[in-house]
Amino acid sequence: MQLAVQGVGLSYGGRRVLSDISFLLDARERVLLLGPSGSGKSSLLNIICGLQTPDEGSVSVGDAEVTKNGDAVRKRHMGIIFQTLRLVSALTVRANLLLAQRLQTGSTDAAYVDATLDRLGIADRAKARPFELSQGEAQRAAIARAVVVKPQILIADEPTSALDHANTESVAKLLMEAADDADATLLIATHDDRLKSHFARTLTLHEGRIEP
Amino acid sequence: MISLALAYLRDRPLTTALNVLLLAIAVAMLVLLLQFGSQANERFERDARGVDLVVGSKGSPLQLILSSIFHVDQPTGNIPLSSLNLLRTDPAVARAVPLALGDNFEGYRIVGTDESFAALYGTEIAEGRTFDAPLEAVLGSKVAAETGADLGQKFIGSHGFGEDEEGEQGHDHAPFETVGILKPTGTVVDRLILTTYESVWDVHGIEHDHDHSDEGEAHDHGDEHGHDDDHNHSHDEADDHDHSTEDAVPTTELPDQPQRNSILQASGNGLEPELTALLVTYRNASGAIRIPAMVNRQTEMQSAVPATETARLLELMGASIDGIRIFAWLLAVTGGLAIFVALLNMARSREGDLALLRVMGASRVQVFATVIMEGVITAALGAGIGWLGAHTLIMAARQSFPTLADLGLQPWQPMPAEAGLLAAVLVIGILAALIPAMRVYRIDPARVLARN
Numbered sequence: 001m002q003l004a005v006q007g008v009g010l011s012y013g014g015r016r017v018l019s020d021i022s023f024l025l026d027a028r029e030r031v032l033l034l035g036p037s038g039s040g041k042s043s044l045l046n047i048i049c050g051l052q053t054p055d056e057g058s059v060s061v062g063d064a065e066v067t068k069n070g071d072a073v074r075k076r077h078m079g080i081i082f083q084t085l086r087l088v089s090a091l092t093v094r095a096n097l098l099l100a101q102r103l104q105t106g107s108t109d110a111a112y113v114d115a116t117l118d119r120l121g122i123a124d125r126a127k128a129r130p131f132e133l134s135q136g137e138a139q140r141a142a143i144a145r146a147v148v149v150k151p152q153i154l155i156a157d158e159p160t161s162a163l164d165h166a167n168t169e170s171v172a173k174l175l176m177e178a179a180d181d182a183d184a185t186l187l188i189a190t191h192d193d194r195l196k197s198h199f200a201r202t203l204t205l206h207e208g209r210i211e212p
Numbered sequence: 213m214i215s216l217a218l219a220y221l222r223d224r225p226l227t228t229a230l231n232v233l234l235l236a237i238a239v240a241m242l243v244l245l246l247q248f249g250s251q252a253n254e255r256f257e258r259d260a261r262g263v264d265l266v267v268g269s270k271g272s273p274l275q276l277i278l279s280s281i282f283h284v285d286q287p288t289g290n291i292p293l294s295s296l297n298l299l300r301t302d303p304a305v306a307r308a309v310p311l312a313l314g315d316n317f318e319g320y321r322i323v324g325t326d327e328s329f330a331a332l333y334g335t336e337i338a339e340g341r342t343f344d345a346p347l348e349a350v351l352g353s354k355v356a357a358e359t360g361a362d363l364g365q366k367f368i369g370s371h372g373f374g375e376d377e378e379g380e381q382g383h384d385h386a387p388f389e390t391v392g393i394l395k396p397t398g399t400v401v402d403r404l405i406l407t408t409y410e411s412v413w414d415v416h417g418i419e420h421d422h423d424h425s426d427e428g429e430a431h432d433h434g435d436e437h438g439h440d441d442d443h444n445h446s447h448d449e450a451d452d453h454d455h456s457t458e459d460a461v462p463t464t465e466l467p468d469q470p471q472r473n474s475i476l477q478a479s480g481n482g483l484e485p486e487l488t489a490l491l492v493t494y495r496n497a498s499g500a501i502r503i504p505a506m507v508n509r510q511t512e513m514q515s516a517v518p519a520t521e522t523a524r525l526l527e528l529m530g531a532s533i534d535g536i537r538i539f540a541w542l543l544a545v546t547g548g549l550a551i552f553v554a555l556l557n558m559a560r561s562r563e564g565d566l567a568l569l570r571v572m573g574a575s576r577v578q579v580f581a582t583v584i585m586e587g588v589i590t591a592a593l594g595a596g597i598g599w600l601g602a603h604t605l606i607m608a609a610r611q612s613f614p615t616l617a618d619l620g621l622q623p624w625q626p627m628p629a630e631a632g633l634l635a636a637v638l639v640i641g642i643l644a645a646l647i648p649a650m651r652v653y654r655i656d657p658a659r660v661l662a663r664n
Contacts, residue, residue, distance in 0.1 A: 042662065051571065051658040075573035082661065085568045090219040099216065103573035145572075 035205030079151030235594025304499030324409030591641025
């Protein structure tokens, strides 16, 4: 599904955070949004996910405008992986995945949940609580939570920031595979240029603007 | 969302358990008060129905009512047999039921009376027939069920009112024969053993005229009694058992003993037939004005109005009950505050979780409902455990304290007011969760994500 960002701008506390951001992601395209800390990556992702409203511009997924109906579009089309907020703390990994399915699709598919955990190599951690997981396991579980709802757009914010090189490579590979499996568009925002080699297209964000 | 709320409650087991416990204790206390107050009141009303006045020996009027109507206290003493005639011949009296108390069988009181007792309580025979001759007994339904006594079986009454009363004496010389069993009435009668009042005299070796001509009543039993025509029960064998240890049965050997607990009274000529109390029903309203005054001023007896004494008893208990009730509600409110504090802390510490839920597609209303659900589940658990605990406690108390059983306190008799109480506790749970839930409702996931 196509993701279109058109003329998005945002100011915060009198400071211009994003200016005239426009780009188009085709269906099943894999794109890296690269930029240093404070460049506005997270703000842009929040706007794309419908968690924040821009001062100007619009975001749409297919025919649905995210900036007008963010909750519904996010729920129907997106799987999101955050840097820190990965899983609901009171639930097991498996219960987190089932809850995500329930909330986003209205039903659960336990077999698909188990298959996803197996594919991501954490089937043996299905009954573990989030605090019992290692960094790598927690990131895999977060990916599983995002893809188990079969999203059309998979978005990840700094998915490798806390990981060593081996785990970074592994997570990048997993995200690619997960997007392939779900037949989803993939957008990863990161400051980690080690990921650049995995992507054919990179958007560089600098001081709130996409560099040409 | 319910399973998520349950997961959060399980996530902090100690806090949840303490909050549930606080509410459970409060609910248990309130249910106990409701049950005891309501059942006691109902029972008082049922047992006293049809009795306008109780006439007995001077003493505490409340004690007279408790012993003569509810059969839970010691009698105040004895009254002359002639009092029965005095009241029955009064035009303002519709009915005067004689009671002769003093003995028990396995803790169940043996009540000497006549056929007017059945008319007062509307008793019906389930098996056998009513008592007709001395030493014939009719058992209340509860007595029959508990003792397993059957028609034709004989049993020996013991002096006093408690099963394990000290100095209890068995009247071996005069066994009763069960001739009938009553249908359940839901009143104190179910726990009584009824016989003729002459039987009680016979058991205690008191001589009496068979026709009770001084009563002026139709108590001519003729030959139906099947014993000596002159019915002069000398009961020589009665001398064989020594009443000297029975503080409840004064005899000529113990002339200074207080005359309580029995239908016996010492006199210069030996034991005289007496009664313990009379249950009086007025024929008309004028009786309510004249009879108590006549009894209190012109005789050595006292009269007590059941409604007045019951109200006084409830009033005496009322202050304590109100105090306990206020304490229990304070406890429930404290439970609510504890839930409030726990959920407020949760709303702060789980901000990230709740933001993630929003990102995952949960609406504001859903995360709001999750927190409300936590309050409701905690309150419901407290209410449920408290309710169950209170009724279990009543059951245990009934077994440990026979007086409660005597009062007919039923352990599993839910009341509509209990539903109201449980609903009130659920409302406390909702109110306690309301502010934390509103805080969660207002969470801005983007801001939380930015902070993280």
